Amino acid sequence: MSITSINGDVVSLNEEGYMTNHSQWSREVAVGLAEKEGITLTEAHWKVLDFIDKDFGEKGVVPGMRRMNKVGGIPTKELYALFPNGPIKKAAKIAGYPKPASCV
Structure with a gap:
């Protein structure tokens, strides 16, 4: 583990x-x-990140x-x-x- 700015x-x-x-997470981080x-994050990226945050909170x-x-309604091709x-x-x-358990 490392600590960084x-x-x-x-x-x-x-x-x-x-x-x-x-x-420790923030939008700036x-x-x-x-x-x-x-x-470079765009509104489309934030849609994905917001869905992950919401879904993680529930599941x-x-x-x-x-x-x-x-x-999430986000197609694989878009991801x-x-x-x-x-x-x-x-x-x-x-x-x-x-890191998701399903990802090696």
Whole structure:
């Protein structure tokens, strides 16, 4: 685990770069985490991040691809366009949640 500063906020990250304490998350932290992934957040990205936050609050786990499609109404193709090369892993990381169990 490492402690780092992202956009002026001190956060704890695990060895894969996922936050270990979601209470440290903020929209500014999300912007910094996204930049580390080469992503500039847009309203479409925030729609995904907000859905993950809401769904995690209800279910206690990061939603998988199928749930993002069916419940979140976000098509797979759009997820890959927004978060290339592993959309659920990257979106969860930027949203400040742990790596999804379904992602290796």
